[in-house]
Amino acid sequence: MKAQIGVVGLAVMGQNLALNIARKGYIVAVYNRTSERTKNFVEQRVKGEKIVAAYDLKSFVESLERPRKIILMVKAGSPVDEMIDELLPYLQEGDLLIDAGNSHYEDTNRRLERLSKMGILFLGTGVSGGEYGALHGPSIMPGGTKEAYKLVEEIFLKIAAKTEDGPCCTYVGDYSAGHFVKMVHNGIEYAIMQAIAEVYDIMRKVLGLQPKEIGEIFKKWNEGELSSFLVEITYKIMEKIDEETGKPMVDVILDKAEQKGTGKWTVEAALDLGVPTPSLNLAVVARVLSHFKQQRMELSKLYWQKPIVKADKNLIEYLEKALSLAMFLAYSQGLWLISEASKAFNYGVNLLEILRIWKGGCIIRAKMIDFLREILKENPSNVNLLESQKTVEYLKPRIEPTLKVCQIAREAQIPTPVLNSSLDYLFSMKEANLPANLIQAQRDFFGAHTFERIDKPGIYHIEWQPLE
Ligand SMILES: NC(=O)c1ccc[n+]([C@@H]2O[C@H](COP(=O)([O-])OP(=O)(O)OC[C@H]3O[C@@H](n4cnc5c(N)ncnc54)[C@H](OP(=O)(O)O)[C@@H]3O)[C@@H](O)[C@H]2O)c1
Numbered sequence: 001m002k003a004q005i006g007v008v009g010l011a012v013m014g015q016n017l018a019l020n021i022a023r024k025g026y027i028v029a030v031y032n033r034t035s036e037r038t039k040n041f042v043e044q045r046v047k048g049e050k051i052v053a054a055y056d057l058k059s060f061v062e063s064l065e066r067p068r069k070i071i072l073m074v075k076a077g078s079p080v081d082e083m084i085d086e087l088l089p090y091l092q093e094g095d096l097l098i099d100a101g102n103s104h105y106e107d108t109n110r111r112l113e114r115l116s117k118m119g120i121l122f123l124g125t126g127v128s129g130g131e132y133g134a135l136h137g138p139s140i141m142p143g144g145t146k147e148a149y150k151l152v153e154e155i156f157l158k159i160a161a162k163t164e165d166g167p168c169c170t171y172v173g174d175y176s177a178g179h180f181v182k183m184v185h186n187g188i189e190y191a192i193m194q195a196i197a198e199v200y201d202i203m204r205k206v207l208g209l210q211p212k213e214i215g216e217i218f219k220k221w222n223e224g225e226l227s228s229f230l231v232e233i234t235y236k237i238m239e240k241i242d243e244e245t246g247k248p249m250v251d252v253i254l255d256k257a258e259q260k261g262t263g264k265w266t267v268e269a270a271l272d273l274g275v276p277t278p279s280l281n282l283a284v285v286a287r288v289l290s291h292f293k294q295q296r297m298e299l300s301k302l303y304w305q306k307p308i309v310k311a312d313k314n315l316i317e318y319l320e321k322a323l324s325l326a327m328f329l330a331y332s333q334g335l336w337l338i339s340e341a342s343k344a345f346n347y348g349v350n351l352l353e354i355l356r357i358w359k360g361g362c363i364i365r366a367k368m369i370d371f372l373r374e375i376l377k378e379n380p381s382n383v384n385l386l387e388s389q390k391t392v393e394y395l396k397p398r399i400e401p402t403l404k405v406c407q408i409a410r411e412a413q414i415p416t417p418v419l420n421s422s423l424d425y426l427f428s429m430k431e432a433n434l435p436a437n438l439i440q441a442q443r444d445f446f447g448a449h450t451f452e453r454i455d456k457p458g459i460y461h462i463e464w465q466p467l468e
Pocket of ligand 1: 082
């Protein structure tokens with residue numbers, strides 16, 4: 001019997017995805033560039049699942065039923081192109097390649113164009129949920145042609161995470177829609193993670209709480225409106241003790257945050273498309289700043305001042321409100337970006353469907369998503385969610401507590417880039433008169449860049465000072 005689908009790339013994601021598919025009753029062929037990894041996988045993890053291991057690409061491809069469906073789960077970037085090049089000689093018209101890694105959406109467009117000329121179908125597919133999700137049910141974001149999606153729809157729906165609103169997989173849209181949406185998912189993830197880290201930092205430095213106590217607070221929050229995967233793992237992290245030192249694990253981890261690129265790409269795309277995503281931008285900047293550990297340690301001595309710690313008895317409550325505001329606004333910015341990209345790139349994305357498939361399996365799954373869907377259902381053109389009365393009623397009472405949190409953090413000189421930029425995003429969006437009039441005047445002054453007037457139509461330029 002031939003295999004119904006193949007997986008190329010057997011690192012954490014590929015192994016778990018292959019097992020997930022096989023456990024749903026499919027025969028899965030697997031291949032990895034380094035044979036050792038394939039051998040280890042088969043020996044250590046395959047327990048009765050119908051997994052056929054191949055040690056060369058020709059026999060891998062030949063073991064698949066036609067049209068062939070091959071999931072690429074290799075390192076993003078040139079490895080994807082290299083794998084495609086190696087596979088192409090064995091493929092036939094109508095076969096389907098699915099790039100399920102975190103590829104840049106522009107690479108996906110390029111690959112789609114190239115492969116479609118050869119009659120090979122291609123799906124740029126975002127997969128979220130890490131290794132646990134890949135095994136037990138990820139959120140799957142496939143983009144490309146509908147025809148290509150139909151070939152794997154049944155398998156994808158079976159292996160995806162399930163919620164009361166159905167499997168966490170949908171046809172996201174044309175071209176690179178799947179990878180674009182996954183990229184923005186990660187951008188939102190960066191912002192929520194940074195907001196949680198800022199709240200944790202204030203609990204430690206202002207309230208002097210220990211990780212265990214902080215864990216208890218996050219655990220309680222996770223039962224309320226902040227209920228989410230990221231808050232859940234945060235309380236679990238706080239509880240973890242380092243076996244070597246007996247200290248809380250979080251205290252022995254170096255404060256340098258790494259990144260693989262999807263956050264930065266989100267910010268680049270937002271700037272290119274002219275969509276404001278300050279919370280997402282600042283979350284990336286915060287990771288970049290964290291890298292200057294040596295310099296930060298030296299400067300902390302040079303600039304040392306006795307910290308002003310003005311703990312407010314309601315601070316925990318304010319922090320909960322501030323985090324919910326920041327989380328809401330991270331989704332607001334991300335959804336707005338997806339919507340503008342969908343228009344610019346003709347993706348045809350349905351934001352309600354995106355929110356539905358983010359309800360389970362993925363890293364940014366959260367109870368709040370049900371509320372975001374309610375808001376969007378009222379008016380699907382309210383893509384940043386800000387115009388709804390429901391949003392106004394939700395955010396307004398959270399402004400004051402978030403301000404208090406930011407003020408306390410400012411006074412204690414604790415950086416809160418995402419909490420601050422979330423407020424600045426909201427303050428800018430709800431400000432009828434921004435000082436951009438002055439910017440326009442300055443631009444016209446030094447560069448004759450012209451400006452519009454508020455009292456009559458047209459484009460104007462004045463002589464600000466005589467040219468000598
Ligand atoms: N890890 C996660 O939680 C996660 C979550 C969502 C999405 N993703 C994305 O999913 C993809 C796979 O992630 P991962 O963490 O499982 O693995 P990874 O560390 O990103 O990549 C390792 C895999 O890529 C293969 N590879 C690297 N260069 C290659 C080349 N030039 N030709 C052929 N194969 C090559 C490796 O084969 P060898 O064994 O031969 O080196 C190995 O199978 C990535 O795009 C990643 O960004 C990861």
